Amino acid sequence: MEQMHPKDEPHETRLRRLRMRSWRRGMKEMDLILGRFADTELANLDADALDAHEHFMNQPDQVLYSWISGAAPTPDEFKPALTRILDNLSVR
Secondary structure, eight states: OOOOOTTTTOOOHHHHHHHHHHHHHSSSHHHHHHHHHHHHHHHGHOOOOOHHHHHHHOOOHHHHHHHTTTTOOOOOOGHHHHHHHHHHHTOO
């Protein structure tokens, strides 16, 4: 089930919610990767990029980790969000 933000959710509330979700994923590796990204980059994303990032975060940790590690190909719809995260990690 895809979790989306309420239409009337204030921007700052959305950022706090996404930051918390980033740091409490369930898989420590993803907590560190997404949490660091949330701390440094979330506030810089426009509404469309936040939507894409939230859609990315709605995928299971194991799937996200396989894309980030390069073990599995990333579907085109998730490539922009993944690129932002990888650029933040300085692994590109």
